[in-house]
Amino acid sequence: MLRLQHVSKNYCDFLLNDISFELPEGMIMGLIGENGAGKTTCLSAILSSIHYEGKITLFNKNVQDLSMIEKQDIGSVMDENCFSDHLTITDIEKICRSLFVNWDQSLFFQYCNDHNLPIKKKIKEFSKGMKMKINIFTALSHHPKCLILDEATSGLDPVARDELLEVFYDFVKDGKHSILMSSHILSDIEKIADSITYISQGEVIFSEPKDDLLEKYVIVRCTEDLLKEIDESKVLGVRRYGYGIEICVEKQAVKEMKSESVTLDDVMVFASRARKEKR
Amino acid sequence: MKALLSKDWTVSKGLFKNYLMVMALYALIAYFNDNVFMFNGFCIMIPVMMVINSAAYDEKAHMEKWMIASGITRIQLALSKYLFALVLLCAATLLNFYIAAIVIDIVEALAVSFLFCLVGMTYVSLVLPAVFYFGTEKARISMMVGFLIPFGIGVGITYLFGSLGIQLNELLLLVLVICFCLIVIVASMMISVRIVEKKDY
Numbered sequence: 090m091l092r093l094q095h096v097s098k099n100y101c102d103f104l105l106n107d108i109s110f111e112l113p114e115g116m117i118m119g120l121i122g123e124n125g126a127g128k129t130t131c132l133s134a135i136l137s138s139i140h141y142e143g144k145i146t147l148f149n150k151n152v153q154d155l156s157m158i159e160k161q162d163i164g165s166v167m168d169e170n171c172f173s174d175h176l177t178i179t180d181i182e183k184i185c186r187s188l189f190v191n192w193d194q195s196l197f198f199q200y201c202n203d204h205n206l207p208i209k210k211k212i213k214e215f216s217k218g219m220k221m222k223i224n225i226f227t228a229l230s231h232h233p234k235c236l237i238l239d240e241a242t243s244g245l246d247p248v249a250r251d252e253l254l255e256v257f258y259d260f261v262k263d264g265k266h267s268i269l270m271s272s273h274i275l276s277d278i279e280k281i282a283d284s285i286t287y288i289s290q291g292e293v294i295f296s297e298p299k300d301d302l303l304e305k306y307v308i309v310r311c312t313e314d315l316l317k318e319i320d321e322s323k324v325l326g327v328r329r330y331g332y333g334i335e336i337c338v339e340k341q342a343v344k345e346m347k348s349e350s351v352t353l354d355d356v357m358v359f360a361s362r363a364r365k366e367k368r
Numbered sequence: 369m370k371a372l373l374s375k376d377w378t379v380s381k382g383l384f385k386n387y388l389m390v391m392a393l394y395a396l397i398a399y400f401n402d403n404v405f406m407f408n409g410f411c412i413m414i415p416v417m418m419v420i421n422s423a424a425y426d427e428k429a430h431m432e433k434w435m436i437a438s439g440i441t442r443i444q445l446a447l448s449k450y451l452f453a454l455v456l457l458c459a460a461t462l463l464n465f466y467i468a469a470i471v472i473d474i475v476e477a478l479a480v481s482f483l484f485c486l487v488g489m490t491y492v493s494l495v496l497p498a499v500f501y502f503g504t505e506k507a508r509i510s511m512m513v514g515f516l517i518p519f520g521i522g523v524g525i526t527y528l529f530g531s532l533g534i535q536l537n538e539l540l541l542l543v544l545v546i547c548f549c550l551i552v553i554v555a556s557m558m559i560s561v562r563i564v565e566k567k568d569y
Binding site for chain 2: 133136137138139140156157158159160161163165167169170171172173174175176180183184187188189237
């Protein structure tokens with residue numbers, strides 16, 4: 090459904106370098122990385138809001154060649170509220186009705202009612218979470234085929250996040266819709282994503298199915314002497330304590346050692362440490 | 369385009385109510401001073417301010433980014449502000465004409481209203497490229513300069529023709545003003561489209 094091939098963007102102080110990954114139909118991909126790693130730049134390129142080098146294809150067409158109607162098959166949620174503070178939900182609905190060809194008014198108001206969003210109140214009186222919900226419901230209410238979510242669940246309480254993850258899960262369950270979502274809340278990504286793409290300092294470190302990734306690595310507590318015995322190429326990262334060390338390593342390299350399963354947080358933290366140490 | 373106009377109007381309509389109250393005040397002042405042109409001038413400033421305010425709201429909420437992601441082309445994004453200005457200015461011109469026609473001759477009222485509209489559109493055209501390029505915050509300087517340019521050019525033309533010994537009659541002046549304004553408007557549209565096409569949101 091979505092394919093990025095050698096996408097680059099050069100700012101004076103940051104380089105998004107040769108990004109390539111693919112999001113198949115019916116899948117949810119989590120885009121993870123530290124602050125300033127290039128996630129938003131990457132998503133902005135997909136949404137054509139920035140100029141870039143390389144090729145991005147969506148629905149088997151170059152994104153820059155998509156017609157207005159084809160472009161509306163993408164639902165986007167930015168990392169900040171995109172509606173003026175002076176608007177009410179009714180105003181937003183009016184704007185969306187004239188903008189989106191497949192706008193579903195009843196679905197939009199249903200979402201708003203289900204999540205107790207006040208229709209007549211101005212957006213400036215909304216909490217950050219409520220603003221984010223409006224953006225998400227707007228994106229969902231024009232029946233897109235692909236959702237691009239940039240930090241869409243940040244600012245939401247755990248209950249609301251859980252409800253929305255359910256909505257996202259329903260969105261892809263027919264196998265014809267896809268979601269690419271970036272988030273710092275890796276537990277959400279771990280809960281919902283089928284594959285993970287990790288970006289660090291503008292480069293893709295890995296793009297793999299989530300289950301393979303979590304199966305591939307384990308955490309082992311050991312000593313410096315034991316570490317020397319492990320194949321270095323299999324070690325993702327090392328964390329040193331006063332009395333010992335903790336390593337994130339490929340499972341097959343430490344078959345006989347006592348190990349713990351990893352979380353996405355672990356994988357990201359260890360991979361990030363390793364890159365910092367290399368520098 | 370309809371969506372962009374709807375968005376601009378929805379965003380700006382809150383302010384429009386405030387402007388209406390000030391407009392009523394200006395109408396009273398103009399009535400007591402027996403000066404309808406004062407009211408006409410203010411009526412033209414309202415659309416100008418509303419267009420710039422709508423750009424400021426878009427910028428603050430990063431609405432342009434969302435619009436582009438929602439299928440709006442960059443050309444539509446740039447030209448919609450001109451269209452919004454034109455629609456508002458036409459409404460203001462109609463009001464200006466009705467008010468002026470009460471006080472002065474109908475033909476004169478029509479000419480004055482049309483000229484005010486043209487000046488308003490030219491002013492918007494002088495300011496919008498700077499708004500797209502620098503953002504509304506920094507473009508405020510260009511708004512002030514925008515006031516001076518038409519005035520400066522008017523004085524310049526009068527001086528130039530005077531020194532060449534050409535007598536400027538009202539019709540020639542009107543044609544010159546219209547030509548100048550149309551050139552500014554078209555050039556401004558082309559510059560704005562170019563700026564928006566190259567811009568990263």
